[in-house]
Amino acid sequence: xxxxxxxxxxxxxxxxxxxxxxxxxxxxxxxxxRHRLAVGSLIFLLLxxxxxxxxxxxxxxxxxxxxxxxxxxRFAPPGGASLLGTDEVGRDLFTxxxxxxxxxxxxxxxxxxxxxxxxxxxxxxxxxxxxxxDAILMRVTDGVIALPILPLLIVLAAVDLSKLGLxxxxxxxxxxxxxxxxxxxxxVGWPTVARLVRAETLSLKTRDYVTAARALxxxxxxxxxxxxxxxxxxxxxxxxxxxxxxxxxxxxxxxFLGLGIQPPxxxxxxxxxxxxxxxxSEPHLAVWPGLMIxxxxxxxxxxxxxxxDALDPKAGD
Amino acid sequence: xxxYTATRLLECLLVLLVMxxxxxxxxxxxxxxxxxxxxxxxxxxxAADAQRLKALYGLDRPLxxxxxxxxxxxxxxxxxxxxxxxxxxGDILLPRLGWTTVLLGTSLALTVMIAIPLxxxxxxxxYSRVDYGINMICFAGISVPPFWLxxxxxxxxxxPFQAIPAGxxxxxxxxxxxxxxxxxxxxxxxxxxxxxGFTRFMRxxxxxxxxxxxxxxxxxxxxxxxxxxxxxxxxHALLPLITVVALSFGTLFSGALITETMFSWSGMGxxxxxxxxxxxxxxxxxxxxxxxxxxxxxxxxxxxxYAGLDPRISFQTASDGTGGGSTA
Numbered sequence: 001x002x003x004x005x006x007x008x009x010x011x012x013x014x015x016x017x018x019x020x021x022x023x024x025x026x027x028x029x030x031x032x033x034r035h036r037l038a039v040g041s042l043i044f045l046l047l048x049x050x051x052x053x054x055x056x057x058x059x060x061x062x063x064x065x066x067x068x069x070x071x072x073x074r075f076a077p078p079g080g081a082s083l084l085g086t087d088e089v090g091r092d093l094f095t096x097x098x099x100x101x102x103x104x105x106x107x108x109x110x111x112x113x114x115x116x117x118x119x120x121x122x123x124x125x126x127x128x129x130x131x132x133x134d135a136i137l138m139r140v141t142d143g144v145i146a147l148p149i150l151p152l153l154i155v156l157a158a159v160d161l162s163k164l165g166l167x168x169x170x171x172x173x174x175x176x177x178x179x180x181x182x183x184x185x186x187x188v189g190w191p192t193v194a195r196l197v198r199a200e201t202l203s204l205k206t207r208d209y210v211t212a213a214r215a216l217x218x219x220x221x222x223x224x225x226x227x228x229x230x231x232x233x234x235x236x237x238x239x240x241x242x243x244x245x246x247x248x249x250x251x252x253x254x255x256f257l258g259l260g261i262q263p264p265x266x267x268x269x270x271x272x273x274x275x276x277x278x279x280x281s282e283p284h285l286a287v288w289p290g291l292m293i294x295x296x297x298x299x300x301x302x303x304x305x306x307x308x309d310a311l312d313p314k315a316g317d
Numbered sequence: 318x319x320x321y322t323a324t325r326l327l328e329c330l331l332v333l334l335v336m337x338x339x340x341x342x343x344x345x346x347x348x349x350x351x352x353x354x355x356x357x358x359x360x361x362x363x364a365a366d367a368q369r370l371k372a373l374y375g376l377d378r379p380l381x382x383x384x385x386x387x388x389x390x391x392x393x394x395x396x397x398x399x400x401x402x403x404x405x406x407g408d409i410l411l412p413r414l415g416w417t418t419v420l421l422g423t424s425l426a427l428t429v430m431i432a433i434p435l436x437x438x439x440x441x442x443x444y445s446r447v448d449y450g451i452n453m454i455c456f457a458g459i460s461v462p463p464f465w466l467x468x469x470x471x472x473x474x475x476x477p478f479q480a481i482p483a484g485x486x487x488x489x490x491x492x493x494x495x496x497x498x499x500x501x502x503x504x505x506x507x508x509x510x511x512x513x514g515f516t517r518f519m520r521x522x523x524x525x526x527x528x529x530x531x532x533x534x535x536x537x538x539x540x541x542x543x544x545x546x547x548x549x550x551x552x553h554a555l556l557p558l559i560t561v562v563a564l565s566f567g568t569l570f571s572g573a574l575i576t577e578t579m580f581s582w583s584g585m586g587x588x589x590x591x592x593x594x595x596x597x598x599x600x601x602x603x604x605x606x607x608x609x610x611x612x613x614x615x616x617x618x619x620x621x622x623y624a625g626l627d628p629r630i631s632f633q634t635a636s637d638g639t640g641g642g643s644t645a
Binding site for chain 1: 328332335336340343345346347348456457459460461462463464465468469471472476564566567568570571574575578579586589590593594601602604605608609612613616
């Protein structure tokens with residue numbers, strides 16, 4: 001897959017990406033910086049993250065409460081404390097967008113990390129052991145890839161957590177909504193990483209340093225952990241970054257359909273729930289949250305693309 | 318060939334079986350089951366009454382036993398009753414399956430017809446301005462939330478142009494033109510949302526195909542650029558595209574669910590969504606299984622088609638789990 005890595009001869013101990021030495025490191029950074037869209041995206045995403053994390057502070061310093069309903073101040077035009085105006089129940093649009101970013105980034109990053117962890121484990125086991133283990137794991141992976149994800153997630157999202165033993169109060173909480181979303185997305189999101197890691201493992205396990213480790217008596221678990229995983233990390237990082245965008249899209253559509261993050265918590269998806277009825281009279285309410293989703297998702301995709309070019313230049317074509 | 322097909326079919330049945338059991342088990346965890354509703358509606362309802370009703374409907378039996386009963390009935394063509402529509406589930410799903418096929422089929426045909434030339438164009442001049450522009454379009458297509466795209470299209474098309482409706486399917490028994498008018502926006506949404514992935518794949522497949530030895534030979538023979546692109550490279554790049562199209566049926570169905578819901582198109586996706594919201598879990602379960610069944614069938618079909626078209630593939634190697642044609 002990556003001929004570039006073969007030339008680089010990772011050190012036998014294989015300590016992650018750093019094992020390529022400072023020269024390799026600098027080359028990766030240089031290649032990434034040349035990718036202007038990816039650099040721009042990274043800056044945008046850092047600003048987004050800052051805005052999302054600081055959302056309550058920003059709201060306070062502007063003197064607005066993003067959750068306060070004010071029916072006398074519906075559809076207020078932009079201006080004054082409300083930088084982008086107010087929504088259909090008089091809440092400030094700008095600070096709600098910032099709060100929505102908290103949800104999207106939290107779900108996107110966490111679910112991506114969880115599904116990458118599951119996928120890496122399955123890919124490593126399948127690629128390293130081969131044979132029947134590989135056959136079974138890859139059949140399961142193919143089965144999950146083929147599933148129509150969105151209808152499945154819709155059914156899963158409707159599960160009543162109080163019937164799983166949670167108290168009615170904690171089952172309806174914001175944390176429970178978030179945890180359920182992350183869990184169900186990670187449960188179906190792992191196959192891409194699993195396939196990539198399997199392919200990478202298949203090629204890595206025939207390298208001389210793996211044979212050497214085996215000859216020295218290293219157990220399979222140690223070989224996978226110390227020699228294969230660190231060298232497969234570049235693939236995992238790229239695939240995970242590219243998956244964040246998809247996960248944010250899934251979260252937003254589930255929240256839009258009323259099955260994800262529940263109001264009054266603001267998410268970009270649920271801010272659009274009422275927008276369809278209002279699109280004729282108040283189009284800007286439909287435009288802003290969608291633009292935020294679009295910009296964030298495309299930024300993650302550019303970032304992933306740039307990382308791919310920098311870490312694994314041959315994979316692009 | 319026959320044994321390979323049989324193995325694949327068996328695998329798909331296994332996936333469906335596992336999935337039906339999981340989803341059947343989940344239904345017990347859904348809010349608003351009928352007895353809960355009766356309890357909340359009637360203050361005189363005692364715990365003993367609830368117990369009696371549960372026994373009457375067999376809800377006190379173990380999960381595996383209930384699932385067995387359901388499965389046995391389903392295998393005989395009895396998928397149960399929809400609570401929402403008060404009709405047998407099969408009667409509801411069959412016409413909706415047809416409407417989803419119309420929507421998906423039209424959109425997929427359009428997507429492929431646009432993605433192939435775009436991908437070829439980009440691959441013919443890699444790293445040129447054209448390639449860059451097409452790449453940007455692809456990124457935008459992959460990154461746009463389809464439900465928001467639907468909203469924007471309603472805003473940009475249905476609001477100013479009265480001839481294009483913002484939803485619905487026309488009266489029952491409407492003419493072709495009426496249907497097409499209603500089909501327009503859902504198809505455009507779905508096509509724009511899925512074009513990016515296919516175009517990017519097509520570009521990659523073309524660039525690979527252009528590297529092959531016989532292309533160099535064709536160039537050396539002095540064949541024209543167009544002949545090389547269309548006559549030689551495209552033929553090879555189309556093969557993996559078939560696999561990718563088939564593997565994306567699940568994704569396409571997810572897109573169909575969104576467009577159907579946004580444009581009130583009575584298809585499978587919208588029915589599954591509304592059945593879930595309306596606590597009609599039997600309908601949701603059978604709908605989900607039907608959608609999965611068709612997705613899996615599409616995958617098998619693609620494998621067979623691929624093998625039929627490419628003489629280099631033998632079925633011993635086709636079952637090694639790599640599936641071919643996947644891009645990193």
